[in-house]
Amino acid sequence: MAERIPCKTEGCSSTILPTTAAKTGGICMPCQQEQVRQEQQAYIEQHRRTVNLYEGLTDPIEILKVMHVPRNYDPLIQYVDYPHSKEQIYVSLTAAEAGQMLKYAVELLDAGNEDEAEQILLSLVCYRNDDISEALPKLIERNMYYPSILFKDALPEIRERLLQQVEWDDDNRNHLLLILSWIGDTEVVRQFEQWRLHPPKWAGQLFVNHDVYSLEAGWELASNGEKRDLISERCFAIRLTGEQQVGSGTETSAAHFLKTSNSNCPWCKRKLTILMDADTTHPSLAYLGVLMERLQVATCEHCGGFNTIYMELDQQGEPVWSLFNQKPDYLPNWDDKDSSVAVEEIKLTVSSEPHSPYYAASWTLTQQDSQIGGHPSWVQDADYPHCPCCAQRMRFIGQLDWADFDQYSEGIFYMFICTEETMTATLYQQS
Ligand SMILES: [Zn+2]
Ligand SMILES: [Zn+2]
Ligand SMILES: [Zn+2]
Incomplete structure (x- = not known):
């Protein structure tokens, strides 16, 4: 067998066969590949043009x-x-x-x-x-027929046509039900109630119960057959301080975000995180009619990624870990050193002017998603948790998208409330 010879690259400890050396000029294959890569890179840098398509x-x-x-x-x-x-x-x-x-x-x-x-x-x-x-x-x-949100303002004649089409169009029925949900007018609600009372013959072909479709559009069919909104049309962006140009300083103290709580998570023993601590008279929250001065939504940043976390608010509005929380069978073992950005370092503020309630409703567009109110940016299926006390679905009150604050992070924490028992919940979704 031929004797192996050392690669000529300085600092490389590989040895190569004489036949390889003959082909590469005495260096090992990884070194040769690196050489080619560097040559290409140098070529690109030398010949790269800067193009400004917006010039003029x-x-x-x-x-x-x-x-x-x-x-x-x-x-x-x-x-x-x-x-x-x-x-x-x-x-x-x-x-x-x-x-x-x-x-x-x-x-x-x-x-x-x-x-x-x-x-x-x-x-x-x-x-x-x-x-x-x-x-x-x-x-x-x-x-x-997709994205279904495009049809939300459809005129009655289109809604009428689609209500008929959904009965026979097996191929598009899923999208049509989503479209009808986004339209969500009294005729649609009446029809959804009819379907609940007398399930149509195609109901068996759906993947989910037909009334789940309405959740994608932010409402549910209540047991009395009426439309129950699960979102608020009042929507305010949450942005990093500094990105927010419109600055009447008074408005911004209305809400604080991402504070470390004094309480610990009973599951992982780490400190809980207060996602939002907001003035309940702020225009984004006043509709809730909560009696406390401030609304705090707390969660465990770690366990909350795996499970719905319910918190009960006491008389003073302090969040208390709910006994309804059910520890999941599996929770990972986090090591003590955390690689993610410490929440205290992220400074956020709520914008002083509202924006469209649909601003972040399409997660696939490029916008930042963090906001109080509006429609959630569902990464997966729409999911409004049931309140463990009254069994009603809880209302969405806001969301924080980690990708907005940290370029190495992703995932959205969604916040919900049941005002009857002043119970909050969080859910987390990521791609
Ligand atoms: Zn080498
Ligand atoms: Zn925890
Ligand atoms: Zn409730």
């Missing part, structure tokens, strides 16, 4: 059009980011400009560019809560 553009419509065009990754092109995000631009459009975007989306649909059209329509609906009902016949024409 001042019209927000033109800027958004550019933003919506999908870009193929090319290592030789470095694109300059626009200084504002897509959602910031959408929010600041005038009504006339938004109308132009809607018109453009319809043109894209006519041209068969469904993906871009869908993103524009979704942005108009979520970030602005704009009525796009004039585009809905086009979507139906093209069999585009």
Whole structure:
């Protein structure tokens, strides 16, 4: 057998066969691969062009059009980011400009560019809560029944048509039920109640009970057949301090976020976290009519990732671990040193102006999701926990998306309340 010789690269301790050395000029394969990689990198850096697609553009419509065009990754092109995000631009459009975007989306649909059209329509609906009902016949024409939230403002004739279609259209029934849930008007609620009393023949083909669909749109069919809202239309963003430009300082003390509690989690023995401590008269919470001055929502940041955590609020509004909490069979063994960002280092504030209640309703768009009120950004299926006392579903009051504050984190903590027993709950979802 041929004697192995050392790789010529300084610091490399590998040995290689003489045949390899002949091929590579005396270095080992990993070193050769590294050499090739470095050469490619040097080539890219030398030849990379910086491209600013927004150069000279001042019209927000033109800027958004550019933003919506999908870009193929090319290592030789470095694109300059626009200084504002897509959602910031959408929010600041005038009504006339938004109308132009809607018109453009319809043109894209006519041209068969469904993906871009869908993103524009979704942005108009979520970030602005704009009525796009004039585009809905086009979507139906093209069999585009998803994302269902696009249909929330559908006119009665469309709702009527879809109510009939759901009876026979086996292929689209799931999406149609979601669409009807988003429409959620008295006719839809009446029909859902009819289906509950007299289950339709197609009910057996659904994956879930048909009244679960309404949860995706933030309401449930109460036992008396009425619509019971599980969300609040009043919605305020929660942002890192400093990112929030509009600053009347008085408003911001209305809510604090992410404080370490004095109490410990009975399961993992770590300190609990107060996700939110907010003034109950703040416009985002006043509708709840809670009698306490402040509303605190606490959870265990660790165990709360695995289980619903209920907290009961005492007379002073102090959260107390609920005896209804059921320890899951499995909880991981966290080591003492925690790699995640300490919550105390994250400084958050609630924005002084409300935004669209649908702002974060589509988790797949690019916005930050943290907010008080509005529709949740469900990463998985909609899930409103049942109150362990009164068995009603609890109402959503806000959410914190870890990805908003920490680039290495993800996952959303959702907060709920039952005002009857002043019980709060948290749930956690991640992709
Ligand atoms: Zn080597
Ligand atoms: Zn715990
Ligand atoms: Zn209750």
